[in-house]
Amino acid sequence: MHTIVVGVNYKSAPVEIREKLAFDELQLPDALAKLRSAKSIMECGILSTCNRTELYVVADQLHTGRHFTKTFLADWFSIDKQEITPYLTIREGDHAVEHLFRVTCGLDSMVIGETQILGQAKQAFLLAQEQKVTGTVFNQLFKQAVTLGKRAHSSTEISTQAVSxxxxxxxxxxxxxxxxxxxxxxxxxxxxxxxxxxxxxxxxxxxxxxxxxxxxxxxxxxxxxxxxxxxxxxxxxxxxxxxxxxxxxxxxxxxxxxxxxxxxxxxxxxxxxxxxxxxxxxxxxxxxxxxxxxxxxxxxxxxxxxxEANKLERQKEAEKIELMIEAEIDEYKAWLNTLGVVPIITALREKALQIQGETMISIERKLPHLTERELKVLRKHTKSIVNQLLRDPLTKVKELATEPEAKQSLDLFTDIFALEKQLELHYKQARIDELEQVWKEEKRSPLQDSIALRT
Structure with missing residues (x-):
């Protein structure tokens, strides 16, 4: 998954360009649905104000995510992509996350430290949530960004000095x-x-x-x-x-x-x-x-x-917020890294409980005289053994997810516990759930996506 921001703001584009790319508030729900339906786009949000128009997307591929986000912007406003490309700013990964944090804290505003943009970003997120175009990543990222913005203004003096x-x-x-x-x-x-x-x-x-x-x-x-x-x-x-x-x-x-x-x-x-x-x-x-x-x-x-004196004071306060943003990025990255480990943890627990369940069936078959109370005690204690054996491996796999070579380490962990089959079933079920949601929202027939299901 890749987080990408594509857009224009008062620093990158003159007002003549910004006004051409300003979304009508009443059309935002349709725009969000259209952007979400673009190829590679898994989640999205649109922040449109007098000073900026920014498209936030989570894409499954970096190159296609960039391409189709820019294409959407040009198509929506019926503008030649080449006309707006020189004015577009594109941020990816950590730079995209940092940009959103700077926006909600007021550090990217024309008047540094202004608070209006925080409310606008919050409304943009709530609308995207309402339209069901956000998911796990943006639900976390935007909530974290809004909370950080509030804390930046409440714990510093950045918005108290007059700068007009x-x-x-x-x-x-x-x-x-x-x-x-x-x-x-x-x-x-x-x-x-x-x-x-x-x-x-x-x-x-x-x-x-x-x-x-x-x-x-x-x-x-x-x-x-x-x-x-x-x-x-x-x-x-x-x-x-x-x-x-x-x-x-x-x-x-x-x-x-x-x-x-x-x-x-x-x-x-x-x-x-x-x-x-x-x-x-x-x-x-x-x-x-x-x-x-x-x-x-x-x-x-x-x-x-x-x-002018107050602007200098705001700049000093901004430096404090920069440190807060650095810490917040680290916290977000740590959370993001754990996403990749969730299916592995689930697969390991499911495999262990499957073995425990099969063992109990074998015990019941070989010892038919056991009472229900005795079987209940056995189920409880065998599950306890499973949980105790899994405790250390699960702790370790969470630690592996935060290391620089996380992918290689998690692949090795998967091999050691032979979890490939469980993971394959997990991802196939996730894909089925996703397509069923599409069928429900778009009233499409499952036959239309039969090829997607097979792949």
Whole structure:
């Protein structure tokens, strides 16, 4: 079995390519079914966000797994494979596992340490499970990846430092007010930066918001998003008296807020602190206003300096998570290695119990006078002998599965105990079970797969 990841992300492909390869959420169930039905694909999952489209597959063969995964992607979006191939990133084996762990921990995101991708990866896995396109490998791998992502965020500080200008302003405000609950926010200008900052403030408890803009319609549109109200720039002096937080981002060439009109408003505020964020370039707020004792004024450079410092802090936290990922990969590989030993353990136990059962039949035939109680005692003790004899070999075979030359060691173990026949029956039954599941899901006739059963 081979784990493979094929896809594009914000580092490998421009938005023009990513948008062509973005899956419609409603079509994902059909896409998963189609990918799972491709040759060599045994398990699969699809992670599709604004910054990445990644196909995760377990394939029985590496080359064909890669080929048919890429073919599926091109066919699904009706794109020439050659057009997208230069933008595709392909990871296999340990590199694929490491990539998934980095994704869920937020280390592969545009904003390092962001938590949204963890939820998106979890939803992608749950959908794949629901559609019955995952199996033993991905059920373990994705659960482990999601658990690791949660632990990475809870046990480090990677997601606590603000790394966007808009959120940095919010974090500064928290240091001043403690909480934005009950605080009134005045937004001057209705541009993207003002909107982002207002979104963060609203999410952090600021329920009272007023929007002022030269375009009344834009002010009203933005105000509606936060259950706020719109006002005009002519009422700035009056609104300034009520505000606790002011965000300004207009296209004005002159100061929107001067030292003089701010001073007049401060007299009527009776010492209440005023937190100002000037995101505009050129600046909207006269920098001399910062000299007033009750005003906390920050411009775009102040916020950017905070962002850069926080990015360095996040990078330090990321290094801690890298160590966690290394340990997690080792743990996953150890688990994966044990998969190959399960059929051998089963075969050995079945063979031993078969011998024990045949021995009991012989005893009953040769000693017909034994009572049912005496036979029960004999069955119990002969099974106990089997279990005690198997204990050490079973422990040893599990250890062999984790060694570098595991395959050769397990083959030798199989030869020593002559388990070839039991293993052949085990794999044939597994194949029958798999085909019966296909018949059930696709309502196909067993005759259609008679050749597959014989092989």
């Amino acid at each position: 200008v808009s959120y940095a302003g919010v974090e500064l405000g928290k240091k001043i007010f403690g909480s934005f609950e009950g605080k009134h926010v005045l937004i001057v200008g209705a541009g993207k930066m003002s909107e982002l900052t207002a979104t963060h403030l609203h999410a952090n408890g600021a329920a009272s918001i007023t929007v002022m803009n030269r375009s009344a319609s834009k002010a009203e549109d933005l105000a509606k998003r936060y259950n706020g109200r719109a006002s005009t720039l002519e009422q700035l002096d009056e609104e300034l008296q009520r505000a606790d937080v002011l965000i300004s981002s207009t296209g004005s060439r002159d100061f929107v807020l001067t030292k003089e009109n701010t001073q007049l408003a401060l007299k009527k505020r009776k010492g209440r602190p005023l937190f100002m964020i000037d995101i505009a370039v050129p600046r909207d707020i006269d920098p001399d206003i910062a000299s007033f004792s009750d005003v906390y004024l920050y411009d775009i450079d102040d916020l950017q300096n905070i962002v």
